[in-house]
Amino acid sequence: MKISHHPSEELLVSYASGSMTEPVALVIATHLAMCPACRRIVADAEATGGALLEELQPQILRPDALNSALERLNNTHGAPAQKSRSNFGAPEPLNSYLSRPLDETKWIHVTPWLAIKPLTTRGGTRAQLIRSAPGSGVSLHTHRGEELTLVLQGGFSDEYGHYGPGDLQTATPETQHTPIADMDSYCINLAVTDAPLVFKNWSVGVIAKLFGF
Ligand SMILES: [Zn+2]
Incomplete structure (x- = not known):
């Protein structure tokens, strides 16, 4: 690795x-x-x-x-x-934190291509698994707080480079990016956020708010 x-x-x-x-x-x-x-x-x-x-x-x-x-x-x-x-x-x-292997996780589908699995929350800071379908993207967004994203399986790219298994991305309120999952497999990340993401597209923002991103 x-x-x-x-x-x-x-x-x-x-x-x-x-x-x-x-x-x-x-x-x-x-x-x-x-x-x-x-x-x-x-x-x-x-x-x-x-x-x-x-x-x-x-x-x-x-x-x-x-x-x-x-x-x-x-x-x-x-x-x-x-x-x-x-x-x-x-x-x-x-x-x-798991009750079954990653590939058998019971995902909550946010969109047809994006699913989450909440793990733990402490004082407004939440850890969750996020699974993106091959080649799918997350809309352009910024961050109100800090977000740490660790790739567990697959990979993604954004304006800052490519992230594969073991890579950790730190996003801050200054970070504005559009992550896109690799084409050849599902991308599973462990993500920790201390404030909701801010989406540039309001309809994506509504979906994100409903699911507590
Ligand atoms: Zn390291």
Whole structure:
């Protein structure tokens, strides 16, 4: 798997510190399961954070603070505890959110070519699977908040390049794009958004609002 698009270092360090909400931690943890390069960055950040805590501990931390902080680091970085040990062929920790393999997922059809599967929502930030039919596009849109899109199967292209399995795209309010799925297979993404998308075409916007994009 050749991965060209990675989370920012800021996101990886934030993940290592355990300060992310569950949906964001889920998408980063799933990218890490697919990307050895980012796993190394997170391991370095954890080592640096642990050393820093050890240095600070005698002066300013409560006696139990170091242990509880290290325990937090050793936990799952804000990602949820494993809900099941099932193996549905998806990277961990995504498996824990599935009740069946990706290709047997019960999709909610938004349009004939676009389907979703909500996974989890925390404080307005939602994680969902999005499946696009081969060659289909999502209308030109911008973002009110931040959106992280991780390709699990297939791929898509937009104004910023091509994204294949393991690639993660970070979209911000400045991002305006028209993603189009590859022609040869369904594209399945894990997407996390903290605010609805803003569509340039009002009728697409109405559909998106109905389905909670
Ligand atoms: Zn990476």
